[in-house]
Structure formats: structure tokens, C-alpha cells
Amino acid sequence: IVLALDDPVKRVQMAAAVCQYAMRTPNARDRDILQSTLKQGADSWVAAQCLAIDGDTSQAVIQRLLSQHFLRDAPSDHEQSMMLLSNISSKTTLVRSLLAEELNSANWRTRVQACTSIKILELLFMQDLCNKLIYMMWNDWSCAVCHAAALALSKMDAAREMHNTSEGLDSGPTAWRVEALIFIGQLNIMTPKLLPTFLRCFNDDFVAVRKQACLTAASLMMDDQLVLDQLINLMQNDPLWEVKVEAIDALGKIGWMNPALQELLMWAVHHEEEPSVRIAACKALNTLDAKGPELQHFLQDRYALEPNADVQRRVELLCTKHIITQKVLLMEERGKQQEQKLLC
Missing domain, CATH: 1.25.10 (Leucine-rich Repeat Variant)
Known part of the structure; x- marks a missing residue:
């Protein structure tokens, strides 16, 4: 195998280098061959995997793993690339930085996948990435991207950052308030600052807001007495039967019961x-x-x-x-x- 590393045929050299890595006996010549293949060649994906397993955290390796991860015609490689990227992300912030660049992609599917990758990797809280995700959550034209960004934030200990978004429940058009309630449910957070504004949503003039408030309360399993009182009030007194149904369903899902x-x-x-x-x-x-x-x-x-x-x-x-x-x-x-x- 060692002699094959100097074979005149590049594919033979590559196969020999992979064998060396498989036997866990890599040397400098093996690394040179894989790094050369990484830059160009049909076997760059294999080379990236070998180098990543060996502990290589270079930008070239990470970029190749990410490019394979974002290939929509290679779903079988997603799990492998995520596993390797997860190991690398614990050693360098480069994974976070390169994923953040993908959030700017013109393709909405790529933005969704970038958000999903951030969620899966459970990256540590980073202010710049958090700010970007919050902006996307509120402003991206694609609903799928908005929801993916919200789910990514839920894994980043970003609750304190969400205080700044509480205005979404108090002002703006109806659709904005509904979206704010949806995101709060997806983020699975309720803070003391958000609670008073959230409670006012149960008495909103618009049916969609009152219904979504019930759904969010159920999603968060909120057994806070103030919330339960609002649900009971809607169940008894709301003029529309659709809202009454949502309030009753929420009480059932929360699981709170008394005589x-x-x-x-x-x-x-x-x-x-x-x-x-x-x-x-x-x-x-x-x-x-x-x-x-x-x-x-x-x-x-x-x-x-x-x-x-x-x-x-x-x-x-x-x-x-x-x-x-x-x-x-x-x-x-x-x-x-x-x-x-x-x-x-």
C-alpha cells in the first residue's frame, strides 16, 4: 500500500491513501494526497471525510463537508456530514461562520437548510448569528425560512434576545401579531416581560390573534393561573364559537383540571x-x-x-x-x- 502512494495513476494513489486512513496509519504523504484531491477531483468528498475524521479543521475541509451537505440530490450524505461538522464545531467557530454565510443565500431552500443545520449542531450562543436569525425570523419573505430561523433560535439560548421582539405582540398588523405568537410557541419561551403582552392577546379585537393565543398557550403547556383564567374566560364568553373551541382544546392539552x-x-x-x-x-x-x-x-x-x-x-x-x-x-x-x- 505504501508503494502505491507513488503510483503514476492518481486514483491508485488516492485509494492507497484512503486505505492508510482506514487502517489508522496515515502519514504525511497520505495527507498531501488527500488535501490535493480535496481541491480538485471526483473523490473530494471521500478525502474530506478522511481528513475530518483525522481531526483536520481547516476551512477547505469544512467547506467541502458543507457543500456536500447542501447538495439536495445527496440526502444520504446529510447525516454523515452533520456528524463530522458537529465534531469540528466543538473545536472551531469556523463552522458557525461558514453556515452564517449560507443564511445569505438567494435560494430559500438553502437558507432553510442552513437554519436547520444550526439547530441540529446546537451551536453555542453567538450574538452576530443570533441577530441574523432574529432578523430572518421576522423579515424573510419565505415563511419556511422564518419558521426554520425560529427553531434554530430555540436551540441557542436566545430567550433574552427575544425581549426585543415583544413589540410584535403589541403593535403592527394582525398578521404580525399572529406570527409573533407562532414564533413564541416555536421558541418554547415565555419570559416575565413577554407575559403581560401575551395575556392581552386573549382580548385582542381580531379573531385570528385570540385563536393563536390559545394555540400558543397549549404549545407552551402554560398552567399559569393568569393564562388559565384567560382561557376559561374565552371558553365562556367569546362571541365566536371557533375561539371557544380553541380555548377548550388548549385547556385539555395543558392538562389542568379542578371541580x-x-x-x-x-x-x-x-x-x-x-x-x-x-x-x-x-x-x-x-x-x-x-x-x-x-x-x-x-x-x-x-x-x-x-x-x-x-x-x-x-x-x-x-x-x-x-x-x-x-x-x-x-x-x-x-x-x-x-x-x-x-x-x-
Whole structure:
């Protein structure tokens, strides 16, 4: 193999050098061959991998790994390139700098992939990169890029930087406020500075903002009493049934339950005019695992009196669930009694 390193055929030299790296016995001649191949040649991707595995963190190696990563017709190489770039990024900031350049690409798909790569690599917080991602999150013409930038920020400990974006919830057009709520949910952050502005969104004049506030509260699993009070208020008093449904769904997803909320959900199943609201209340009662003999009697009555077939099916499912639960509890109780008799 060592003799093949000086073979007149370049491909033979390359194959010999790769063998040396595979056997973990590389020498200076091997590196020269791979570095030469890296600059030009069909085997540059193989050369970059070998050099990266050997600990080479040069710009030429990183650029070749990135160029392979951004090739859309080579998806099988993405995982390998990300693994190598992840190792290199812990030793040099060059990966971050070169990825930041890709954020300026004219191709929106490249910008999305750059954001996704930053998220996967979980790069340490860097002010310049954070500022760029925040700008893209709010201003890029592509929604896909905006969302990808928001997700990348969520991995960069950028919550403190998001304070500056809270104005998006307080001013600007409706679409801007909705986008701000979406991004807050994607970033999975809620700070003391953001909370008061966020709470005002539940009382916004525009339906889209109120609905998105409910969705964001559910996404963040916000069991803060101030947020729960806003959701309960919308569930009871919003003039539009669509908002009531989102508020009820959010309460169910958050997973918070007490006797007062159970009563309100039962009231909604009984009295709300819109079937979709009654269905949402049934779903929430099921998700929140509501219990009690009063609920069982209520459900049996509603099943007999419910005029809407879809709502009736939901009530029937709840009735069946409670009957099965009662039977299981009864069987467990009888089992305990039998054990006690045997012990006596």
C-alpha cells in the first residue's frame, strides 16, 4: 500500500491513501494526497471525510463537508456530514461562520437548510448569528425560512434576545401579531416581560390573534393561573364559537383540571348552541379524565337528550369509558375482599 502512494495513476494513489486512513496509519504523504484531491477531483468528498475524521479543521475541509451537505440530490450524505461538522464545531467557530454565510443565500431552500443545520449542531450562543436569525425570523419573505430561523433560535439560548421582539405582540398588523405568537410557541419561551403582552392577546379585537393565543398557550403547556383564567374566560364568553373551541382544546392539552372547570365543561356540553363547542367540551372531559357519579348521571341524561348525532357519539364514548372504569374499580375492590377473606 505504501508503494502505491507513488503510483503514476492518481486514483491508485488516492485509494492507497484512503486505505492508510482506514487502517489508522496515515502519514504525511497520505495527507498531501488527500488535501490535493480535496481541491480538485471526483473523490473530494471521500478525502474530506478522511481528513475530518483525522481531526483536520481547516476551512477547505469544512467547506467541502458543507457543500456536500447542501447538495439536495445527496440526502444520504446529510447525516454523515452533520456528524463530522458537529465534531469540528466543538473545536472551531469556523463552522458557525461558514453556515452564517449560507443564511445569505438567494435560494430559500438553502437558507432553510442552513437554519436547520444550526439547530441540529446546537451551536453555542453567538450574538452576530443570533441577530441574523432574529432578523430572518421576522423579515424573510419565505415563511419556511422564518419558521426554520425560529427553531434554530430555540436551540441557542436566545430567550433574552427575544425581549426585543415583544413589540410584535403589541403593535403592527394582525398578521404580525399572529406570527409573533407562532414564533413564541416555536421558541418554547415565555419570559416575565413577554407575559403581560401575551395575556392581552386573549382580548385582542381580531379573531385570528385570540385563536393563536390559545394555540400558543397549549404549545407552551402554560398552567399559569393568569393564562388559565384567560382561557376559561374565552371558553365562556367569546362571541365566536371557533375561539371557544380553541380555548377548550388548549385547556385539555395543558392538562389542568379542578371541580370548577369540570362544571364549566359539563355546562358547555349541555347548553352551548354550536355542536363543535359541545364536542370540544366532551373531548376535554375525556382528555382531563373527569370523574365522579354526578358526571356519570349527567352523561347518561345528555346521551338521551342530545339532538346532534356527532355530539351524541362523543357523549356515548364518555359514558362507555366511565362504565368500564367503574367495572374495573369494582373488580379491584372484589379482588381485595377475596384476598382479605383468604388471609382470615
